[in-house]
Every structure is written in C-alpha cells, then in structure tokens.
Amino acid sequence: MTRPIYEVREFHTFRELLTQSMAIYGKSPAFKVKNEVGQIVDISYNRYHDDVFSLGTALLDLGLKDCRIAVAGASSYKWCMSYMAVVCGVGVVVPTDKELPFADIKSILEVSESKAIIFDKKFGKKILEHRDELPQDMLYICMDAAEDDGDILSFDLLVKKGAQLIADGNEEYIEAKPDENKLSVLLFTSGTTGMSKAVMLSSRNICADIMSIMGIVKINKGERIMSILPIHHTYECTVTFLCCIYGGVTICFCEGVRYITKNLEEYKPNILIVVPLIIEKFYSRIKKALEKEKGAKAKISVASKIYKAAKTLGVDTSDLFFKRIKDAFGGEIRLIISGAAGIDPKIVEDMNSFGIKTFQGYGLTECSPIVICNSDKQSKHASIGRPIPNVEAKLINCDENGIGELCVKGPMVMLGYYKNEEATKAVFDYDGWFHTGDLATVDKDGFYYIQGRSKNVIVTRNGKNIYPEELEALLLKEKVVKECMVVGSEGDKEDTVVKARIFPDVSAISAETGNINVTPEEIKKAVSKAVRNVNSQVVAYKAIKETEIVEKEFAKTTTAKIKRNQ
Numbered sequence: 174m175t176r177p178i179y180e181v182r183e184f185h186t187f188r189e190l191l192t193q194s195m196a197i198y199g200k201s202p203a204f205k206v207k208n209e210v211g212q213i214v215d216i217s218y219n220r221y222h223d224d225v226f227s228l229g230t231a232l233l234d235l236g237l238k239d240c241r242i243a244v245a246g247a248s249s250y251k252w253c254m255s256y257m258a259v260v261c262g263v264g265v266v267v268p269t270d271k272e273l274p275f276a277d278i279k280s281i282l283e284v285s286e287s288k289a290i291i292f293d294k295k296f297g298k299k300i301l302e303h304r305d306e307l308p309q310d311m312l313y314i315c316m317d318a319a320e321d322d323g324d325i326l327s328f329d330l331l332v333k334k335g336a337q338l339i340a341d342g343n344e345e346y347i348e349a350k351p352d353e354n355k356l357s358v359l360l361f362t363s364g365t366t367g368m369s370k371a372v373m374l375s376s377r378n379i380c381a382d383i384m385s386i387m388g389i390v391k392i393n394k395g396e397r398i399m400s401i402l403p404i405h406h407t408y409e410c411t412v413t414f415l416c417c418i419y420g421g422v423t424i425c426f427c428e429g430v431r432y433i434t435k436n437l438e439e440y441k442p443n444i445l446i447v448v449p450l451i452i453e454k455f456y457s458r459i460k461k462a463l464e465k466e467k468g469a470k471a472k473i474s475v476a477s478k479i480y481k482a483a484k485t486l487g488v489d490t491s492d493l494f495f496k497r498i499k500d501a502f503g504g505e506i507r508l509i510i511s512g513a514a515g516i517d518p519k520i521v522e523d524m525n526s527f528g529i530k531t532f533q534g535y536g537l538t539e540c541s542p543i544v545i546c547n548s549d550k551q552s553k554h555a556s557i558g559r560p561i562p563n564v565e566a567k568l569i570n571c572d573e574n575g576i577g578e579l580c581v582k583g584p585m586v587m588l589g590y591y592k593n594e595e596a597t598k599a600v601f602d603y604d605g606w607f608h609t610g611d612l613a614t615v616d617k618d619g620f621y622y623i624q625g626r627s628k629n630v631i632v633t634r635n636g637k638n639i640y641p642e643e644l645e646a647l648l649l650k651e652k653v654v655k656e657c658m659v660v661g662s663e664g665d666k667e668d669t670v671v672k673a674r675i676f677p678d679v680s681a682i683s684a685e686t687g688n689i690n691v692t693p694e695e696i697k698k699a700v701s702k703a704v705r706n707v708n709s710q711v712v713a714y715k716a717i718k719e720t721e722i723v724e725k726e727f728a729k730t731t732t733a734k735i736k737r738n739q
C-alpha cells in the first residue's frame with residue numbers, strides 16, 4: 174500500500190472540511206468570480222463558509238431536512254454553495270448533468286425522490302416548460318432570479334433569509350451533526366455494466382478520497398485552479414472543487430469551451446484538472462507553432478536537457494526556456510493532472526520536458542472517484558500510477574500477457590447502487606473487492622497500465638483477446654484520423670474481425686494532398702494508408718480488417734469520452 178508523501182489533516186465529513194478550511198485560510202480567496210459588469214472579484218473562505226450556512230439554514234426552514242436536493246447548472250460559485258450547503262447539514266445532494274434531455278432529468282428526479290432542485294437560468298428553461306410532468310410538491314430554486322416568481326424561489330433571497338434567521342438565533346443548521354457513514358451524495362452514472370445506475374456515496378467515502386489524494390499531490394494556499402470540466406462529474410467535483418477547498422486554493426471558473434484561452438489569460442491558473450482531449454488540443458497547437466520555427470525542435474531538446482539537469486540541483490529554469498509554451502496555459506501553470514480516459518504517453522513526456530508537471534490518474538464514480546494515481550514525486554508517463562494511500566489493488570483472471578481485471582478496495586468505495594441490490598452484488602466479491610470492469614497490467618514497481626474495458630474486448634473464435642483501446646491509440650497518432658472507434662464485426666466472415674470506424678481529419682488530408690476541396694476518393698485513400706500503418710505495428714490477429722468512414726464526430730459524454738453504443 175502506498176504511503177503518503179505529505180502530511181494530511183484528518184476530517185470525515187464535509188462540515189469538518191469546510192470549517193477547518195475556514196479556520197486555516199480565513200480571508201484568503203476561495204473563489205474568483207465575475208460580477209454583473211464582468212469584473213473579477215474574490216470570495217474569501219470566511220464568506221464561503223457563511224454563505225453555505227445561510228443557504229443551509231434557509232433550506233431547513235423550507236422543510237427540506239433529510240431530503241434529496243438536485244443541483245444543476247454551469248460550474249459556478251452558487252453551484253459550489255448549493256452542493257456544500259446540502260451535504261453539511263440538510264440532506265442528500267443529487268448533482269445533475271445540465272446537458273441531459275428532459276426525459277433523463279425527469280427520471281433522475283423521480284428515481285432519486287428529490288424534493289427540490291436548485292438550478293441556473295439556462296437549465297431552468299429546460300425543466301420549467303415541463304413542470305406539469307414533475308411531482309406537484311417539487312420546490313424550484315433559481316440561482317439567477319432576483320426575486321421570487323410564484324413558486325420559483327430566488328436563490329439570493331434564500332441566502333439573505335438564512336443569514337437573517339441565524340442573526341435572529343436560529344441554530345438548527347449550525348447544530349446539525351451529519352453522519353459520516355450515511356448516504357450524502359447520489360450520482361447517476363453509466364456504471365460498470367453500461368446501464369444507468371445511481372451511485373451512493375457517504376461523506377466518509379469522499380473525504381477519505383480527498384485525504385488520500387492530498388497525501389501524494391501537493392497543492393498550496395493561494396494557488397489558482399481553473400474549473401473546466403462539468404462540475405457535476407465526480408472527477409471535477411472531488412479534485413478541482415473539494416480537494417482545493419482542503420488546500421486553500423482559489424477556484425476560478427471557465428465560462429465555456431470557446432472561452433478557455435481567454436479565461437486562462439485572465440485567471441493564470443497554477444493547476445489544471447483535465448481530460449486528455451483538452452491537453453491534446455493545446456499540445457497540437459503548441460506543436461504546430463514550433464514546427465513553423467526554424468530549429469525549434471533542436472532548441473527544445475537542448476532546453477529540456479538543461480531543465481532536467483538544473484532541476485536535480487533544485488533550480489527551475491522552465492520560465493527561462495519554455496515561457497511561450499507556459500503562456501499557452503496562462504503563463505503560471507505548474508501542474509496538470511489528466512483523467513477520465515487514456516492519454517498518449519508522448520504528450521505527457523513532452524509536457525514534463527516543457528517544465529509543466531503532468532501525469533495521469535484513474536478512478537470511477539463508484540470510488541469517489543480516484544483510486545490510482547501518479548504522484549508529483551514519482552510518476553511514469555504511460556501509467557495511471559500506483560494505488561493511492563489506503564487503497565489496495567489487484568488483478569484477477571490474468572491472461573498470458575498479464576492482462577486482468579482491476580479490482581480495488583478502500584474507504585472511498587461506494588456504499589452501493591441505490592435500490593439496486595442485484596447490481597451492487599455484481600460488482601463486489603465476497604471479500605469486499607470492487608470489480609472495476611477495467612483491464613490492466615502492473616509492472617515490477619507497482620505502476621498500473623489500463624488496457625481497456627472488459628466489456629469492449631473483442632474475442633476471436635480461436636480465443637484471442639483484442640483490446641480496442643490499443644488500436645484506437647495507434648490510429649489517433651495518424652494525422653488524418655481525427656476520431657475513431659474500434660469494434661468487433663461478424664460481417665460475412667466465419668470469425669470475428671476488427672473493424673475501425675473513422676472520422677477523418679479533412680484539413681490534415683488537404684494539407685497532405687495540397688487540394689483545398691478534398692474528394693471522397695482522396696479521403697478513402699488517406700484513411701486506408703493510416704490503417705495500413707497501424708496494421709504494420711501489430712500482430713496479424715489484431716489487424717484492422719474492415720474500415721468505415723463516418724461523416725460526423727462521434728457523440729460524447731460530458732467528459733469528452735466517445736459513447737461506444739452508437
């Protein structure tokens with residue numbers, strides 16, 4: 174079991190986390206937000222604590238004690254207030270994906286038995302026009318409403334009311350004592366077997382995960398992080414939001430994908446928590462810029478060697494050699510953690526050579542979510558890392574290549590699936606090990622490497638296992654392949670064969686052919702060449718035998734992972 178590198182303070186509930194951070198960081202900025210006129214203002218840890226307690230008091234006054242409360246909308250200070258107010262003394266929070274269609278939102282509200290929903294104006298348009306389909310006793314709280322509008326309550330007025338109730342002596346919320354072992358957060362996920370499930374997490378689950386992560390990754394009071402990923406997702410919520418509240422970091426919010434570059438310049442973050450797609454886009458932009466400069470590659474190579482040598486002596490030369498690269502991330506970036514999907518190790522290696530500490534982690538919603546991660550002291554570019562402190566991991570049913578299903582055990586693993594005992598039993602064995610459904614290998618140093626999902630494995634009739642993710646990674650290295658999905662195909666064959674569905678990069682093909690208006694035949698030729706290149710790198714039984722060129726991007730989850738059932 175991995176030992177912590179850094180000393181970690183102990184807490185077991187969200188309330189302990191919040192009150193400790195207020196006491197330690199006090200007037201330091203917990204958040205940077207934009208006001209009505211677009212000015213960036215600071216919100217201190219003291220104010221965040223007080224706002225949470227005011228909102229919590231008002232929610233109790235509405236009769237919502239021990240109720241499930243959904244929260245939906247863009248990542249924001251008010252979202253973070255809502256989440257923390259519910260879990261620190263009201264009931265159970267139900268983080269809801271703002272991008273879901275109404276039918277799915279309705280299902281979540283009904284299955285979770287939510288009694289209230291806190292939402293922003295944009296999300297509100299989606300549900301308010303269908304209110305007659307939702308429970309009659311549902312309470313609606315709008316983050317953007319200045320005044321109450323019939324039965325739609327103003328968030329700001331509720332906070333003011335809560336503050337007044339506290340001033341008048343109401344101590345119901347102040348005296349609340351949340352049970353660390355009870356259900357605290359209810360999250361809807363695709364789960365380990367593909368069907369939508371509701372994951373039950375206690376405050377102990379999530380707080381244990383925060384403490385374990387903070388034992389191997391150092392963040393510092395006053396540093397800035399920019400929240401880019403959807404905050405309802407456990408990865409973003411635990412690492413970008415809650416871990417940073419623990420560490421005294423200032424949280425800033427990206428205003429949307431098209432504003433990433435602008436917001437990076439405004440907030441100049443020191444830390445980013447991202448999915449591979451985001452790093453890949455920046456890396457591609459940096460690489461293209463470097464390719465245009467004469468001798469740039471050689472200069473980067475020499476600078477990287479000097480940087481590594483100087484670092485061993487405790488001297489950081491990254492600003493001297495790689496300022497332009499760092500400027501692409503706002504100018505003050507020092508740490509990037511990637512998760513939710515695999516990333517090209519070459520990108521991780523290059524980012525580190527540029528003086529930006531970059532590494533991967535691994536987790537699942539069912540595990541709060543992180544269970545395996547590289548540390549900022551020890552990491553391997555191609556690996557997801559080693560089990561974090563207080564996590565045990567093992568591989569079962571390994572094949573001749575050492576690939577087996579990854580199983581984990583630790584205090585951050587979920588209570589179970591909500592009202593689904595059968596599904597819960599299916600992922601836990603008799604000894605309490607959680608079966609992730611992911612396939613992995615482990616090296617002699619205890620570093621794990623994800624090979625794919627067990628349900629995605631293509632099995633040939635002679636018993637050979639083919640892992641789509643391996644072939645997809647090779648395809649994506651081809652310039653003419655923008656997106657891809659590898660699947661098994663029966664076709665007219667007597668055996669299962671490998672099929673690649675490819676969304677081509679037309680601009681890359683245009684650059685190669687010199688033809689602005691690329692023809693279908695040229696696209697087909699370029700894709701065929703890419704597939705042949707990949708096939709030359711793998712054994713015969715793994716070779717791609719069928720190819721389908723698709724005309725539009727694949728549908729993706731909110732964390733930019735391609736949905737395989739399309």
